[in-house]
Amino acid sequence: MAKTSARVRVPPKAKKDEIIEVKTLVSHEMESGVRKDSSGKIVPRNIINRFTAAFNGKVVFEAEWFPSVSANPYQSFFFKAQESGEFTFTWKDDQGQETTAKAKLEVA
Amino acid sequence: MMLFEQSRSRREAMRLAAISVAVAALTPRLAFAKPEDVKAEMDKLYGGKEMATGKLKLDMPEIAENGLVVPINIEVESPMTEADYVKSVSVFAEGNPFPRVLTYHFTPACGRAAASLRMRLAQTQNVIAVAETSTGQLYTAKSEVKVTIGGCGG
Numbered sequence: 001m002a003k004t005s006a007r008v009r010v011p012p013k014a015k016k017d018e019i020i021e022v023k024t025l026v027s028h029e030m031e032s033g034v035r036k037d038s039s040g041k042i043v044p045r046n047i048i049n050r051f052t053a054a055f056n057g058k059v060v061f062e063a064e065w066f067p068s069v070s071a072n073p074y075q076s077f078f079f080k081a082q083e084s085g086e087f088t089f090t091w092k093d094d095q096g097q098e099t100t101a102k103a104k105l106e107v108a
Numbered sequence: 109m110m111l112f113e114q115s116r117s118r119r120e121a122m123r124l125a126a127i128s129v130a131v132a133a134l135t136p137r138l139a140f141a142k143p144e145d146v147k148a149e150m151d152k153l154y155g156g157k158e159m160a161t162g163k164l165k166l167d168m169p170e171i172a173e174n175g176l177v178v179p180i181n182i183e184v185e186s187p188m189t190e191a192d193y194v195k196s197v198s199v200f201a202e203g204n205p206f207p208r209v210l211t212y213h214f215t216p217a218c219g220r221a222a223a224s225l226r227m228r229l230a231q232t233q234n235v236i237a238v239a240e241t242s243t244g245q246l247y248t249a250k251s252e253v254k255v256t257i258g259g260c261g262g
Binding site for chain 1: 176177178188201204205208210212214215218219224228229
């Protein structure tokens with residue numbers, strides 16, 4: 001199983017009540033379960049089925065993904081800055097492998 | 109002689125045509141979802157409740173050259189307060205192997221009910237989004253995307 005790596009982009013600073021865009025990217029083949037290999041056998045499904053974004057431990061955005069999501073999934077969403085803290089992003093695949101990333105946000 | 113050759117090749121062509129029809133009928137095709145499957149999935153999730161159009165915007169390209177990475181952008185008009193916010197948005201594809209593409213769960217902490225990602229499209233088809241608010245309102249939007257090269261393995 002290839003090692004997954006994640007990249008996130010969060011503005012480091014925001015004003016209170018400012019709505020910021022959070023951009024994330026994770027490397028994953030997102031094997032759909034319908035593709036055949038060279039010997040004609042179906043490659044078993046293995047996709048990231050859940051992406052979770054939490055801020056200071058509280059879930060703020062979640063996505064359930066199905067096989068139609070592209071490989072190396074990109075996901076962006078918005079967040080209203082209220083207080084300084086840290087985001088934790090978690091990607092979980094069918095085999096239970098978890099990838100996490102963190103990003104700090106300073107609210108002035 | 110010439111005539112014989114012609115009729116023979118014609119017979120051969122007919123035979124080949126018959127074989128190819130039989131093979132096509134026997135080979136299990138990659139099963140794609142049908143519009144009915146999407147409707148069934150939507151009924152399962154929303155119980156066939158009435159849906160309004162308007163507040164939900166589904167932004168996709170009209171033509172996708174590469175079906176493996178088609179950008180999809182969703183935005184729902186909402187105050188995003190504790191009293192009234194967008195709880196979820198689900199996306200369905202009428203011509204992919206599986207009808208459901210994704211479900212987003214938003215919270216008032218998002219400030220804006222918008223998100224984007226990239227999806228696979230196996231062929232030219234309709235993509236449908238449904239948003240559900242915390243007050244129980246449902247909104248829907250549809251977008252037809254023409255696909256030049258399909259995604260989704262095969």
